[in-house]
Amino acid sequence: MNEEKKGFSRRQFLKSAGVAGAGSLLAGYAVAAPSGAQPAVPAVPKAGDFKVPTRPFGKSGRQVSILGLGGMFDLEANQLMLKQAVNWGITYWDTADCYHAGSEAGIGKYFSKYPQEREKIFLVTKSCARNPEDISKLLDRSLERMQTNYIDLYFLHGVKSLAELNDDARQWAEKAKKDGKIRLFGFSTHANMAELLMGASKLPWIDGIMLTYNYRNMSSPEMAAAVKACAQAGIGLTAMKTQAKGSWYDWSKGDVAKEALANQFRQKGWSEEQAKLKSVWQNPLIACLCSQMDSMRLLKANADAAVDPTALSSGEMRLLEQYACATAANYCTGCGRICEATLSSRLPISDIMRYHMYSRGYGRSEWAREHFANLPGSMRRELASADFSAAEDRCPQRMPIGRLMREALEDFV
Numbered sequence: 334m335n336e337e338k339k340g341f342s343r344r345q346f347l348k349s350a351g352v353a354g355a356g357s358l359l360a361g362y363a364v365a366a367p368s369g370a371q372p373a374v375p376a377v378p379k380a381g382d383f384k385v386p387t388r389p390f391g392k393s394g395r396q397v398s399i400l401g402l403g404g405m406f407d408l409e410a411n412q413l414m415l416k417q418a419v420n421w422g423i424t425y426w427d428t429a430d431c432y433h434a435g436s437e438a439g440i441g442k443y444f445s446k447y448p449q450e451r452e453k454i455f456l457v458t459k460s461c462a463r464n465p466e467d468i469s470k471l472l473d474r475s476l477e478r479m480q481t482n483y484i485d486l487y488f489l490h491g492v493k494s495l496a497e498l499n500d501d502a503r504q505w506a507e508k509a510k511k512d513g514k515i516r517l518f519g520f521s522t523h524a525n526m527a528e529l530l531m532g533a534s535k536l537p538w539i540d541g542i543m544l545t546y547n548y549r550n551m552s553s554p555e556m557a558a559a560v561k562a563c564a565q566a567g568i569g570l571t572a573m574k575t576q577a578k579g580s581w582y583d584w585s586k587g588d589v590a591k592e593a594l595a596n597q598f599r600q601k602g603w604s605e606e607q608a609k610l611k612s613v614w615q616n617p618l619i620a621c622l623c624s625q626m627d628s629m630r631l632l633k634a635n636a637d638a639a640v641d642p643t644a645l646s647s648g649e650m651r652l653l654e655q656y657a658c659a660t661a662a663n664y665c666t667g668c669g670r671i672c673e674a675t676l677s678s679r680l681p682i683s684d685i686m687r688y689h690m691y692s693r694g695y696g697r698s699e700w701a702r703e704h705f706a707n708l709p710g711s712m713r714r715e716l717a718s719a720d721f722s723a724a725e726d727r728c729p730q731r732m733p734i735g736r737l738m739r740e741a742l743e744d745f746v
């Protein structure tokens with residue numbers, strides 16, 4: 334397999350991840366510095382004075398916690414976790430109109446009990462709609478559910494192409510800001526991210542972007558250039574899917590690299606998951622890493638990683654690279670324009686890979702089934718008979734696309 338097929342090389346990985354050995358993570362704690370200037374290093378928090386560090390969110394003038402609370406679960410039943418998040422300075426809260434019914438409602442329940450805490454929170458929600466009228470309706474519903482009269486950052490959810498960032502979207506964002514309903518506007522994306530980010534960097538009305546960003550995809554030269562272009566344009570960046578869980582697991586590969594990873598990080602006193610978070614924070618251009626922390630144990634483990642100032646060494650970044658290489662075929666990088674262009678009919682391969690990832694990697698099979706059920710019947714029939722061999726030939730991750738498309742039919746129908 335050549336380097337292009339693998340998706341990256343070691344040299345590209347180290348260069349684009351900005352690995353400079355110990356100290357680079359510390360540098361990233363304080364300031365996202367597109368200019369390359371070295372920011373001041375903040376004091377390490379003392380015991381009893383536990384606060385997650387902050388970084389500036391693009392050119393917005395707002396500081397955000399480097400660890401964000403992903404709210405894709407029932408926050409109504411997890412009020413103590415919201416309270417503890419505030420105590421530890423995890424004040425970037427992310428939700429969406431389409432998340433679990435108790436997500437926005439749970440935030441609303443919290444704000445109605447602790448109204449004085451609303452100002453501390455950088456509140457983010459998202460809309461799946463694209464029609465301005467529908468977006469307005471969903472925004473109003475989010476405001477009502479969350480018992481607030483403004484959203485700090487409002488995203489169009491799951492944008493796949495620049496065409497969705499059109500004049501209608503710009504005018505809608507400008508009006509919503511003027512009305513005081515939102516303060517910042519942007520989009521979240523899981524697909525075709527490098528092209529989208531590069532295009533968005535030229536749109537002055539985009540304030541923030543939430544993107545899939547992790548040790549597997551940060552190394553591609555296109556992604557590194559796109560992240561840099563957005564940072565230089567003053568767009569705040571939020572990383573998600575930082576554990577890079579796969580759409581399937583190839584039991585014949587990756588075990589040696591995984592064992593080496595686990596051993597190395599165990600010696601350092603970190604879990605593999607904490608090390609993966611650190612690899613993202615290593616890039617100071619990422620303002621916030623958003624993680625779905627649906628247990629107090631996970632909240633504490635991630636907060637511990639966020640306040641620990643030790644950086645990953647270049648050797649440790651290399652171990653992550655080796656693991657990413659060994660298991661590349663497990664992970665879809667969302668470049669749907671490559672594989673989907675080989676098919677005679679439109680089939681959303683990258684979306685279906687994401688459903689697998691949610692189902693198998695995050696145990697959210699119900700969510701995956703619901704989304705798969707939204708595909709038109711004709712598409713689902715097509716999945717059973719389409720020939721994916723050309724798509725597999727072009728896939729930079731060398732994923733077994735045909736096999737996984739058929740498995741989606743078995744798993745989700």
Ligand code: SF4
Nearest residue numbers: 665666668669672728
């Ligand atoms: S299956 Fe391969 S080509 Fe298609 S989106 Fe995923 S990584 Fe890209």
